Amino acid sequence: xxxxxxxxxxxxLLLLALIVYTHRDRIHFDWVAFFQQxxxxxxxxxxxxxALIYSTYVLRAFRWSxxxxxxxxxxPFTILGPQFIGFTAVSLFGRLADLVRPALxxxxxxxxxxTQIAVYTIExxxxxxxxxxxxxxxxxxIPRDLPHHDIFLHTGEISLAGTAFLALFAVTIxxxxxxxxxxxxxILHPLxxxxxxxxxxxxxxxxxxxxxISSAQDFLITxxxxxxxxxxxxxxxxxxxxxFVSTPALATISFSSTMLLMGASIGxxxxxxxxxxxxxxxxxTAAAMNQFYGAPIEAATACGALLFFVTxxxxxxxxxxxxxxxxxxxxxxxxxxxxxxxxxxx
Numbered sequence: 306x307x308x309x310x311x312x313x314x315x316x317x318l319l320l321l322a323l324i325v326y327t328h329r330d331r332i333h334f335d336w337v338a339f340f341q342q343x344x345x346x347x348x349x350x351x352x353x354x355x356a357l358i359y360s361t362y363v364l365r366a367f368r369w370s371x372x373x374x375x376x377x378x379x380x381p382f383t384i385l386g387p388q389f390i391g392f393t394a395v396s397l398f399g400r401l402a403d404l405v406r407p408a409l410x411x412x413x414x415x416x417x418x419x420t421q422i423a424v425y426t427i428e429x430x431x432x433x434x435x436x437x438x439x440x441x442x443x444x445x446x447i448p449r450d451l452p453h454h455d456i457f458l459h460t461g462e463i464s465l466a467g468t469a470f471l472a473l474f475a476v477t478i479x480x481x482x483x484x485x486x487x488x489x490x491x492i493l494h495p496l497x498x499x500x501x502x503x504x505x506x507x508x509x510x511x512x513x514x515x516x517x518i519s520s521a522q523d524f525l526i527t528x529x530x531x532x533x534x535x536x537x538x539x540x541x542x543x544x545x546x547x548x549f550v551s552t553p554a555l556a557t558i559s560f561s562s563t564m565l566l567m568g569a570s571i572g573x574x575x576x577x578x579x580x581x582x583x584x585x586x587x588x589x590t591a592a593a594m595n596q597f598y599g600a601p602i603e604a605a606t607a608c609g610a611l612l613f614f615v616t617x618x619x620x621x622x623x624x625x626x627x628x629x630x631x632x633x634x635x636x637x638x639x640x641x642x643x644x645x646x647x648x649x650x651x
Contacts, residue, residue: 393624482512
């Protein structure tokens with residue numbers, strides 16, 4: 306398995322090098338301007354952005370504790386360390402380490418890992434819904450003179466429609482998850498019995514995750530936390546862009562105008578690979594800032610690098626400290642999480 310992954314990463318690296326070499330004559334990048342942008346940033350904005358991101362990890366711990374109420378009363382601060390460690394693992398090892406958090410929390414609160422994977426599933430659903438609501442609502446109020454205004458507006462409308470569909474799907478699974486799983490199993494079984502079994506199990510697991518919300522009060526609390534958390538993430542983007550005081554296209558940008566950038570950044574992070582994914586993520590956000598806001602490519606690249614640091618890498622020191630205090634090996638935790646993920650898929 307490790308040799309196969311190494312081959313994949315090497316192939317991706319060679320493909321990236323080939324693309325750069327093929328387009329070397331079209332690439333006009335002023336490295337002097339790039340470093341000048343980094344030298345003239347406002348560090349107060351960067352510190353504010355990092356503080357906002359750290360606050361979202363605290364909110365995640367509070368939200369996870371609400372999800373656990375139906376099973377066990379747990380203090381949010383009990384599971385704050387696993388939040389730091391889990392996101393540090395994702396930053397270093399990519400999306401393959403996404404299940405580190407539920408695995409560590411399961412050990413910490415002494416519950417089966419399957420229950421925490423179900424909680425992780427519902428957490429992601431709330432993340433998607435809250436991000437889409439803030440994203441689409443903000444896009445409806447962007448200035449009409451902003452370049453590509455129609456793209457922003459249509460993206461917001463599509464995002465709202467997707468949020469409504471997701472909510473309808475969640476309600477259907479919560480009310481009749483068993484029936485939906487059985488119906489899907491009957492449809493898929495003639496095509497492939499393993500796929501039918503796996504899909505039905507995932508639907509039931511999703512239903513179990515929804516059952517973690519035991520009351521209307523818990524639903525309202527988790528919704529409020531999710532909206533607050535993604536609002537803070539949006540403001541962290543604003544703070545990072547405002548740090549580039551010598552680039553008016555970035556220094557004066559509004560909250561609503563950053564939403565499409567945040568959407569592009571989230572999309573670029575879904576398939577993030579270790580190390581290589583860092584550069585692809587920076588390239589995605591830099592291209593978005595260059596195209597949507599007209600920022601010079603050097604400033605956009607510098608901002609993309611700093612934005613990646615604020616939103617992804619700044620958690621690493623806290624994660625390493627938490628791992629040391631809790632006697633957790635990040636590499637071993639990531640390997641175990643990957644094995645758990647493969648077992649879940651199969």
